[in-house]
Amino acid sequence: MAKKELQVSAIENGTVIDHIPADKLFDVINVLGIASMENAMAFGTNLKSSKLGKKAIVKIWDKFLEDEEVNKLALVAPSAKINIIRGYEVVEKKMVNVPEKVEGIVKCMNPKCITNHEYVRTKFDVVGTQPIVLKCHYCEKLTDEKHLEII
Amino acid sequence: MNKHSLVSIEDYTKEEILEVLQSASEFEKNPNQRLLEGKVVASLFFEPSTRTRLSFETAINRLGGRIVGFSDSSSSSVTKGETLKDTIKMVDNYCDLIVMRHPIEGAARYASEVAKAPVLNAGDGANQHPSQTMLDLYSIYKTQGTLENLNIFMVGDLKYGRTVHSLLQAMSHFHPTFHFIAPKELQMPEGYKLHLKELNIPYYEHTELNGVINEADILYMTRVQRERFADPLEYEKVKNVYILRNAMLSGTKENMRILHPLPRVNEIDVDVDENPKAYYFEQARNGVFARQAIICKALGIK
Numbered sequence: 158m159a160k161k162e163l164q165v166s167a168i169e170n171g172t173v174i175d176h177i178p179a180d181k182l183f184d185v186i187n188v189l190g191i192a193s194m195e196n197a198m199a200f201g202t203n204l205k206s207s208k209l210g211k212k213a214i215v216k217i218w219d220k221f222l223e224d225e226e227v228n229k230l231a232l233v234a235p236s237a238k239i240n241i242i243r244g245y246e247v248v249e250k251k252m253v254n255v256p257e258k259v260e261g262i263v264k265c266m267n268p269k270c271i272t273n274h275e276y277v278r279t280k281f282d283v284v285g286t287q288p289i290v291l292k293c294h295y296c297e298k299l300t301d302e303k304h305l306e307i308i
Numbered sequence: 309m310n311k312h313s314l315v316s317i318e319d320y321t322k323e324e325i326l327e328v329l330q331s332a333s334e335f336e337k338n339p340n341q342r343l344l345e346g347k348v349v350a351s352l353f354f355e356p357s358t359r360t361r362l363s364f365e366t367a368i369n370r371l372g373g374r375i376v377g378f379s380d381s382s383s384s385s386v387t388k389g390e391t392l393k394d395t396i397k398m399v400d401n402y403c404d405l406i407v408m409r410h411p412i413e414g415a416a417r418y419a420s421e422v423a424k425a426p427v428l429n430a431g432d433g434a435n436q437h438p439s440q441t442m443l444d445l446y447s448i449y450k451t452q453g454t455l456e457n458l459n460i461f462m463v464g465d466l467k468y469g470r471t472v473h474s475l476l477q478a479m480s481h482f483h484p485t486f487h488f489i490a491p492k493e494l495q496m497p498e499g500y501k502l503h504l505k506e507l508n509i510p511y512y513e514h515t516e517l518n519g520v521i522n523e524a525d526i527l528y529m530t531r532v533q534r535e536r537f538a539d540p541l542e543y544e545k546v547k548n549v550y551i552l553r554n555a556m557l558s559g560t561k562e563n564m565r566i567l568h569p570l571p572r573v574n575e576i577d578v579d580v581d582e583n584p585k586a587y588y589f590e591q592a593r594n595g596v597f598a599r600q601a602i603i604c605k606a607l608g609i610k
Contacts, residue, residue: 269433271414275391295414296435297316299499 171196172222173240174215174230179203182213184233187307188262189226196220209236224251229262231255232289232305255286263291266304270296279308312426312606315416317438317474322481324605325445326455331601332446332594339597343609344373350403351377352395353430354386354410359570359592360430360439364407367599376402396422405607426606434470440569441474443598447591448479448526451565455482459523464530464550464575466490467497471569472530476500486511489520491546494536517550522559527552529568529575529588547574554579567591 177185182202186192197218206212221241230237230253239251259281265272272279272295281291281300288302314320320328335341349368353361361379368375376399378384386395392415399406400423408416409430416429416436431437449455460479462472466488476486476496486504488496488511495513504511514520521527532550537543551574552566568576568588580586 267413269411269413271392271412271418274412275393275418277414277418293414295417296433298413298435 167245168199168216168218168242169245170243171216171218171220173242174217174222174234175212175238175240176206176209177213177215177234177237178209179211179213181234182215184307185213185215185230185237188229188233189222191215191217191220194220222251224254225256227251228254228256229259231286232259232263233307235289255283255289257283259283259291262307263300264306264308265293265296265298266300266306267293267296267298270298272296312608313416313420313428314438314602314606315420315427315429315432316436317441317478319438320478325442325478325481328442328598328601328605329446329449331604332442332597333450335597335600336594339370339600341370342372343604344368344371344607347373347404347607348402349373349375349377349405349407349603350399350425351375351379352384352399352406352408352410353377353379354381354384354392354408354415355431356380357409357431360409360437360595363592363595364428364430364439364599364603367596367603368407370596371600371603373603377407392419393422399423400425405603428602428606431470434468436474437470438474439595439599439602440471441478442602443591443595444471444475444528444567444569445478446594446598447565447567447587450594451587452525452563455479457483458485458525459487460484460526460528461487461489461521461524462496462528462530463489463517463552464532465494465536466530467494468533468536469530472496472528473500475528476504480504480507480509484509487514487520487524488512489514489517489550491515491532491542491549493542493546494532515549517552518556521556521564522561524560524564527560527564527566529566529572531571531573531575551575551577552580553577554583557583557585560585 179202199216202213203211227239235253240247241249261278280294284290284292291300396419406425406427407430410432413433413435416432420427534543565587
């Protein structure tokens, strides 16, 4: 393989989330709830990308994302590619699949929804995937991608 | 979730809808049955609604049940800042069934997850009002003898009107053809039209009432509300376009019936009231039988 400059250094064991749209980095951090983790992490943004123009990347040492966690990314960065790294080698590539249900991640866009008035964990059925459309389990209103807000 | 609750019309399958309509027609023949003897029903109206509350409470009384509750939230602990969850937990200790109306959307679904007793949604904000839908279906069934293959014309505020949305969802089981008659500002939302397209249910949109209703089996009228318009001029322009007058009914089908969830303001002229096709007052009466059927289904009686 031809040598090229790596904009972010390689890791020995852990997860690398690549091809995140540059403006979605903080949404990815929120949705995965990794801000409070003790693991070593590196975040890069506004890196050059032939696909996206500018991209962001997340590296988490000694953390191997599960499918369920990967699927949460569908809401904010469906283009993301997840690489599971062991001993500096990519041992698994995971694709983001849109889940059927979304719980406790997204805020319902209906200001009159019970979830915006009382402490109720939000629950949605995914009724559209391209673009993402969520139907609230409680008020039955739709939250579309444009109004999608991560809690 | 409690499986006997009725929160959204979509909680009922087609078979359950037909079963409840059958049971409603039996209650109509014999409305006074002491099936709720010894049962306590909580009637929690966090926002006032005379019509729905009286209809539910009449249904409970005719079944011999007892009622506890309140008719607006100023006389409950809500004013002290109690959460819905706490109110429901407390009431759940006392009663066998909860009937509730609440201004917040999704409140009834949440209550049904918090309570052990079944919850009947008597309206949650602009979301669902399934007992109204069941009485609408019962009225259609009674006047047409079937729910299948009917031409349903919906008129007025189709954007915000929850009764038309729920009726559309429920009628979708029965191969209808829909006609939507509304001003541009108040047209049927895209989501519902998409739903119909997926089910291959034909629908037609009109902006004028005059001259399009001759094919109707059911003419479902709703109120165009002033407060829905950002621009009062727009309201003034459309408010008189959707008034049904007796003269407009001359070319309509013999079996056609006019429904309205009430209260009516001026969208049906009083000269229609004497026309045998006017059905809105009987429709309200059907509400008691439909609610008797819903209550008994929720409690697993009959």
